[in-house]
Amino acid sequence: MEFAFNEEQLMIQDSAARFLAQASDSHAVRTAMARTDGHDLALWQRISDELCWPALMIPERFGGLGLGFVELAILLEQSGRHLLCAPLFATTCQATPALLLASNPAVQDHWLGAIASGATATLAFASQAGLEADSVQAQAEPCDAGYRLRGSYLQVIDGAQAQLLIVAARTPGSQGEAGISLFALPADSAGVVRTALPTLDQTRRLARIELQDVQVTPAQLLSEAGQGWPLLRDVLHIAAIGLAAEQVGGAQQALDLTLAYTAERRQFGRAISSFQAIKHRCADLMLQLECARSAAxxxxxVAQERLDPAGDAAVAGELAEAAATAQIHASEAFFNAAAESIQLHGGVGFTWEYDPHLYFKRARASEQLLGSPALHRERLAAQLFGESL
Incomplete structure (x- = not known):
């Protein structure tokens, strides 16, 4: 496949890079890290109202721009490069794809329009570690009004601040992929308890969410009751692809920081970037980065074909394999670039005043966010041997 941005995509990339270079510079990131909620609401309003990033992938009939996942990935790469502290990833890569793939028009009409106008959203699915169907342990007990939700969710991205929760729960007694349903739940619903969690990466906030007898109606279902796993599985693959694009941006910035510092740092009368050992290490990082970028x-x-109702079904069928491949390469490229950045900065690489440690923390946290490289290798192997992911 030959891939090149068209003129419109290049304009999106350029405008995002210019905006984030100013709005999400090192000072802005560190200021957001010190905030209780982890992001600046005024910045999110600018992103929503002026730039319309949350509306990018939403069809025009819901008030969106009607563009695709490739355009979103362009924004995600730049947001990862500048460590944007905003609920962009959870809203656009988790909640929005879930709503786009939903089969309930009423839920789509209400919430896609709200997201296009700046509402924040996230996905809560795992009650225990894992990305498989068995990680969904919250219960959806049928009752007269619809369902009563009970259970908890771990490490929900921006879960303490989101206005909409897409939650997964299973019918009591069901196991595996059967009995899982997805619900659109306003975050201020009675019985929802949200607790912010301390995190290694302070630029991305996580939360624990508990549902204590939360009442929902069948009208809040995203798809047919008990048949939500195929939708949730594809949403997790799409989110992993979005995360890979973000990781590529972070890896590029970590490498750029390293190149800039080694060009200035002098030892034995010349810049250390002139030493062959330094050149080899930077060249290895660039090779890893370009492989990750291609995979992402x-x-x-592939994700764009899956989200497009008229997309190529054969290409969309490669979603699981493409997501695993992208995550393997992007996670490792980002971590290695961030780790080498600290090493090649020397003693100052460990200090708070320099930025490499911010990228190292983001790289390590992102590596585990939607599955480690080892997990994705296992999933990819299963796919290659004909097993279902």
């Missing part, structure tokens, strides 16, 4: 952009094209 191909996966973004």
């Amino acid at each position: 952009w191909y996966a973004a094209c």
Whole structure:
């Protein structure tokens, strides 16, 4: 596949880079890290009202821009490069794809329009570690009014601040992929308890969410009751692809910081960037980064076909494989670039005043956010041997 941005995509990339270079510079990131909620509401309003990033992938009939996942991936790469502290990833890569793939028009009409106008959203699914159907342990007990939800969710991205929760729960007694349903739940619903969690990466906030007898109606279902796992599985793959694009941006910035510092740092009368050992290490990082970028952009094209109702079904069928491949390469490229950045900065690489430690923390946290490289290798192997992911 030959891949190149068109003129419109290049304009999106350029405008995002210019905006974030100013709005999400090192000072802004560190200021957001010190905030209780982890992001600046005024910045999110600018992103929503002026730039319309949350509306990018939403069809025009819901008030969105009607663009695709590739355009979103362009924004995600720049947001990862600048460590944007905002609920962009959870809203656009988790909640929005779930709503786009939903089969309930009423839920789509209400919430896609709200997100296009700036509402924040996230996905809560795992009650225990894992990305498989068995990680969904919250219960959806049928009752007269619809369902009563009970259970808890771990490590929900921006869960303490989101206005909409897409939650997964299973019918009591069901196991595996059967009996899982997805619900659109306003975060201020009675019985929802949200607790912010301390995190290694302070630029991305996580929360624990508990549902204590939360009443929901069948009208809040995203798809047919008990048949939500195929939708949730694909949403997790799409989110992993979005995360890979973000990781590529972070890896690029970590490498750029390293190149800039080694060009200035002098030892034995010359810049250390002139030493062959330094050149080899930077060249290895660049090779890893370019492999990750190729995998991420191909996966973004596959995700776009999956989200497009008229997309190529054969290409969309590669979603699981493309997501696993992108995550393997992007996670490792980002972590290695961030780790080498600290090493090649020397003693100052460990200090708070320099930025490499911010990228190292983001790289390590992102590596585990939607599955480690080892897990994705296992899933990819299962796919290659004909097993279902």
